[in-house]
Amino acid sequence: MTDLAGTPTTVRNDAADPDAADVARVLAGDVGAFEGIVRRWQGPLVNMAWRYCRDRGRAEEMAQEAFLRVWRGLASWRSESSFSTWLFSIAANVYRSELRRFPAAIPIDQIAEPFAAAVQLSDFELHSQRDALRRAVLTLPYNYREPVILYYFHEMDVSRAAQTMGLPEGTVKARLARARDLLRKRFPHLNPQVAAEPSLSTGKDLSR
Amino acid sequence: MKPDTQPGAELDAIDRVLASDDPLVPSSGFLSSVMERVREEAIAPQPIPFPWKRAFPGMVLAAGTIGWLIYEFIRTALAREWQIAFKAPLLAPAEMSLLTPALWVAFALALSLASWAFSKRLMRRSSLL
Numbered sequence: 559m560t561d562l563a564g565t566p567t568t569v570r571n572d573a574a575d576p577d578a579a580d581v582a583r584v585l586a587g588d589v590g591a592f593e594g595i596v597r598r599w600q601g602p603l604v605n606m607a608w609r610y611c612r613d614r615g616r617a618e619e620m621a622q623e624a625f626l627r628v629w630r631g632l633a634s635w636r637s638e639s640s641f642s643t644w645l646f647s648i649a650a651n652v653y654r655s656e657l658r659r660f661p662a663a664i665p666i667d668q669i670a671e672p673f674a675a676a677v678q679l680s681d682f683e684l685h686s687q688r689d690a691l692r693r694a695v696l697t698l699p700y701n702y703r704e705p706v707i708l709y710y711f712h713e714m715d716v717s718r719a720a721q722t723m724g725l726p727e728g729t730v731k732a733r734l735a736r737a738r739d740l741l742r743k744r745f746p747h748l749n750p751q752v753a754a755e756p757s758l759s760t761g762k763d764l765s766r
Numbered sequence: 767m768k769p770d771t772q773p774g775a776e777l778d779a780i781d782r783v784l785a786s787d788d789p790l791v792p793s794s795g796f797l798s799s800v801m802e803r804v805r806e807e808a809i810a811p812q813p814i815p816f817p818w819k820r821a822f823p824g825m826v827l828a829a830g831t832i833g834w835l836i837y838e839f840i841r842t843a844l845a846r847e848w849q850i851a852f853k854a855p856l857l858a859p860a861e862m863s864l865l866t867p868a869l870w871v872a873f874a875l876a877l878s879l880a881s882w883a884f885s886k887r888l889m890r891r892s893s894l895l
Contacts (some may be wrong), residue, residue, distance in 0.1 A: 597797060625804070627803050688786075706784070710785050
């Protein structure tokens, strides 16, 4: 079972948990066992990094740094907690500090202008406008940006986003509401056609 | 807040766009690149821990010296400020003005020599020299 970003849904089962097994092997001295962890989590970590910076090369560099941080800190993982939560927290810390040092270079004037409703849009325009909205997230003030990134990365799960950021759910909800207000102001005429176009959606039922 | 908490709840356009981000597939060399870095780290020698135990006496000495210098500085400043009477100088003012800096230089040299000797002794003990 995977979520939007290909994240394996972690079901805690000590006997069959491949992450716990690989961590135990690594801690016993088998460096190669870490490959299993990277193989399983490379998609989610690269996708998460991509949402932070919208730059493929940089996303892979940041994800690599996150894996190295995970490697160094494997001994500190307590198996009582979810491996995925621990992993995502480390990755979020790495991405956050990386982007504070070198912010994602997306000036606000490079974001496409809002578009009018009730206009028949071509596929290219639809794609461009979706992309403009996604990039607009990176121009939000930092406190609002990260909740948006992690909320949608975690398939709109406030609880998991809050765990990843290490913040109370209420704080995340408040920041998320503010961020969505800012985005609505920026895209006041967001065309339902842009949102509902099935060709670029993941096909997942988001209204569950 | 969470638009999907209620079954059948309508998602707004922002939700639909941001939730439908196309997944990015890591490049083919990503896994090997990460493992290469991990293996490099695994075989790299552990960093030498700082010898706190051995350095402690030196740090205490340095802290004491600095504290003493601060005390002397404040004492001298206060003495000047409040015009505290000093004992009559044993030397003439001209000689005194030359002697005082010379004493400080001698003290600094002695302190440097002592710290050099001490650190050399520590290095010899830890077989680094």
